[in-house]
Amino acid sequence: MGYEELLIKTALGDERFVVMTAENRALVRNTAGAIGNRFIDTGITEQTMIGMAAGMALRGRIPIVHALAPFLTMRAYEFIRTDVGIANLPVKLSGYIPGFLSDGNGPTHQAIEDVSIMRGIPGMEVFCPADEDDLLNMLPAIWHSPAPSYVRINHKKGNYAHVPFQQGKAEVVSTGRDVTLLVYGFLFENAFKAKAILEEKGLSVGLVNMRSLKPVDEDIIISTALKTELIVTIEDHLQTGGLYSVVAEVLLNNRLTASVFPLALNEKWFKPALLQNVLEFEGFTPEKIAGKVIAEFHHHKKIANA
């Protein structure tokens, strides 16, 4: 089963669901034929789509809405905040090609602040699945929750067998004494491979698939801070407002401190190119992640021992 099959099954099983798109049919090519007039394509009109979704939610519907992540979260931001957020309506946002997945499109199409701005809306939940398996694991709970939500859609095939999703809980792949990699979304796979490289170098490495950025699994962040020497946050997102910020907020909130090393986009948009070249250029291949983490870990040890 893929995203669209689950979407159709969900809509056919429950009349409350409607599926909307601002003329981005990448994920919903066959949905119109399957669910008839509960599929609504509003054209290239992100703001109007969100306003209409709010209107339908007012009448008891659960709209699952689709657009490219940057235009969904930013073009329609005030409509999401004001019409969906203030009214706390169950509108389910599916953002396509978030983060590095926009590859060669350029900065206009780069949703690298989406986690930041979406989690800033009171009541809005934010989810970032690691791969298609993880996505399909998470969606039923997300779509049936009464909360508005934003999902960073990632339907790349992965090789990891994920544990079932629990609301607000991260997935712990391993725990480690030296370094723990906290990651979400599409970079999970490269973090997983980076972990293997680091282990070959003799490090004890933890890896956590964060899955839900809001609500976030505070317990896992706190226990990691207490049990590992260096926390590394890995995200295809601006350094401001994403996971690095979430970790800082949780630690401060609990009067804790820790060594946290961010791998993120620091005050920049990424270089547009085909995906593999983006990862090379921006330093997010498994080898480059591992190299940066080792350098930081040794730096950290030197300071700790000084």
Place this chain on the structure above:
Amino acid sequence: MRKDKLDALQSVALNVRGHIINMSVGGGCFIGASLSCVELLVYLYAEFLNVDSTQLQSPGRDYLFLSKGHDVPALYGTLAELGFIDAGRLNNHLLTSDSIYWHPNRAVAGVEFHSGSLGHLPAVAAGVAFDCKLKNENNNVIVITGDGELNEGSVWEAVLVANAYKLNNLTIIVDRNQFQANIRTEELIPLEPLADKFEAFGCNVQRINGHDFAEIERALKNLSLGNSKVNVIIADTVRGKGLPSIEARADRWFCSFTQQEADGLLNELHGNEKALIESETLIVR
């Protein structure tokens, strides 16, 4: 239009289409939306716009904004043919060593502004046009939009405001190729009668065949600077123009072809047999 002039323009357009086909290999490009506006861009740069490739930042220049963005291979092809940029640079498409990718970037000489998020540049162009008026300067400010792009409310806001401030130095050219991404405009969010809509918003509207250089020339000569209205040229075009095997097809939007397919398309472009295309027919970006 004199025959030698027409021949020269058509020859440039043919070469531009060749560049576009080459950019559809090795990662692909929005080929259909690029091929539809070749004549418009070639005429504007070759004959109309007051722009000098050696003085791109001259304050007296005319401005051209590509709001639809997907047509940037057509712009780069035109700039290469007219000597603004080195044609060899087009081989850098999608390389991290350059800034040539699926949407326009100002790092490429001749690009006035980036685009890709639809419905932005009518407003940006209105700002430029407003300042030209403030300074009593006579620059033409042209913005090319798609037709699907007209779904975005921001286009219509910009038209309202531009007419409120009598920006008759602003010209909006609609590349009316009849398609949104993968659907005909009239099947999804109908735009017609489009000229009536722009007229109702206070514009001076002309409708032309966007592949006919003589009609493009006539329309640009008829830009009314005498009254206080924003100019709109609705250019009826064909998506994928020049390549019958992909013309006016809903599934030929973003295309990533093999070298062999591109060679076939280049052959087809020059009037030979149709290319054999086996690549996936629909890629959504």
